[in-house]
Amino acid sequence: MTPQDIVDFLSQQPEFFVDHPELLSTLTVPHPLSGQAISLTERQLLNLREKLGQVQGKLAELVSFGEENDVIAERVHRLTLSLMTAPEFESVNFAIYNHLQEDFAVPHVALRIWNSILKRPLPEFIEVSEELRFYAADLRHPYCGPAQNEEVLAWFGESASQLRSMALIPLRRDAQIFGMLALGSEDPERFFPEMGTLYVERIGDLVSAAVLRHIG
Template sequence: MHAQEIIAFFNAHPEFFDEHPEMLNQLTVPHPLNGQAISLTERQLLTLREKLAQVQGKLAELVSFGEENDVIAEKVHRLTLSLLLAEDFESVNFAVYNHLQEDFAVPHVALRIWNSILKRPVPEFIEVSEELRFYAADLRQPYCGPAAQHGEILTWFGEAADHLRSMALIPLRRDAQIFGMLALGSEDPQRFFPEMGTMYVERIGDMVGAAVLKQIG
C-alpha cells in the first residue's frame, strides 16, 4: 500500500483505533529529536507540549505588549495633564519638550507653528517654506522613517541634524487645516520606522495641537 492509501483508509475508518486500542502502544515512530522509537501516544504528548510552548510564548508576547502599552499610556497621561495645566504658550512649549525628551526619551524635539495670529520671537515661529506647508497638508498620518530626505526639517535640530537617522513628523491640525508640525528625531535608524504603529504619536499630536491653539488661537 502507498502512503496516500493508508491515509485514506484511516480517514475513512476513524473507529479503527477504538476497535484496536492495543495498536496505539504497538506502533512506534521516531522521536523528533533523538530518533529513538516511541509510541504514538508519546509522540502525541510531545506534539501537545510543543503547541503548549508556542501558546505560552504568544501569551508572554501579548503580556509584554500590554505592559509596554500601559507604560506609554501613563506617559501620555502625564503629558496631557501638563498641557491642561499650562497657562500660556511658554508653559505649553516647556511641557512638550520636557516630557518628550525626559519621559519618552526622544533625544531631539522641534516644534514649528505657522498661520498663527499671535506669534512669539522664538524658534517655534520661524517661517517655513511653502513646499513644507504643502507636504504637511498632504500627510494623512504621521510620517515615521529615515531622516535624510527632509532637509528643511533637519535644520530645525541645529548641530544635531547631521547625526539624525530616523524621524517622526506629526502635523498639528485645526479641524482640516494644518497649522504646524511636531518633529521628533533620533540617531537610531530604528527608533522611528515606517511599519511602526502611530496611534500614540497621533494622540500626542492632537493634544499638542489643541494646547497650542488654546494659547495662540
C-alpha cells in the first residue's frame, strides 16, 4: 500500500475517524516547528490557528486600507470646498498648491494651462510644446512613474534634478485636454506605475472644473 492509497481511502471514507475516534488521540505527527510528536487533533488545532492568524492579518490589512482611504477622502473633501469657494483663478491656484503640498504632503506641484480664453501673466500660462500637448491628449489615465519627462521636469526649476517620481494628470474639458497638473517627489516609490489612480483622477477632475469656471 502506497501513501496515495491511504489518502484515497481516507478521502473516500470520510466517516473513518468517526468510527475510530481513538486514533485521533493515539496517532502522532511531528510538530511543524519543534518536531515533537503531537496528536492529529493537536495538529488540526495548529492548522486552524494558522488559518485564523492569516485571516486576522488580512482583516487588519483591510482595516488599514479603509482608514487610509478615509484620510484621503477627507483631504479631497477639504480641497473640494476650497476650490468651490475660490472667488477667482488666483484663489483656485493658491488652493491647488496649498492643499496638495500641505494637506497631501506632495513636495512639488506644477500646473500648466493651454487653449485658455483668458490668460494671466503667471507661470501656469507659459506655453508648452506641441509634443507635450499630444502626449497629454494620449493619456487615458494619469501617468505615475519615474520622473523622466524633461519638459515637465523643467517646470520644477532647481528642484527638477532631485525628483525621482511624478504623477502627470491631464486636465479635461469634455474630451479636450487643456492643461496638466504635475506632482513630483524625491521618493522613487511615491508615484509608481502599479499604484491606484482613483483619487488622483478625482483631483484632476476637481482642478479641471475649478480652473474652467474662472478662465473658460
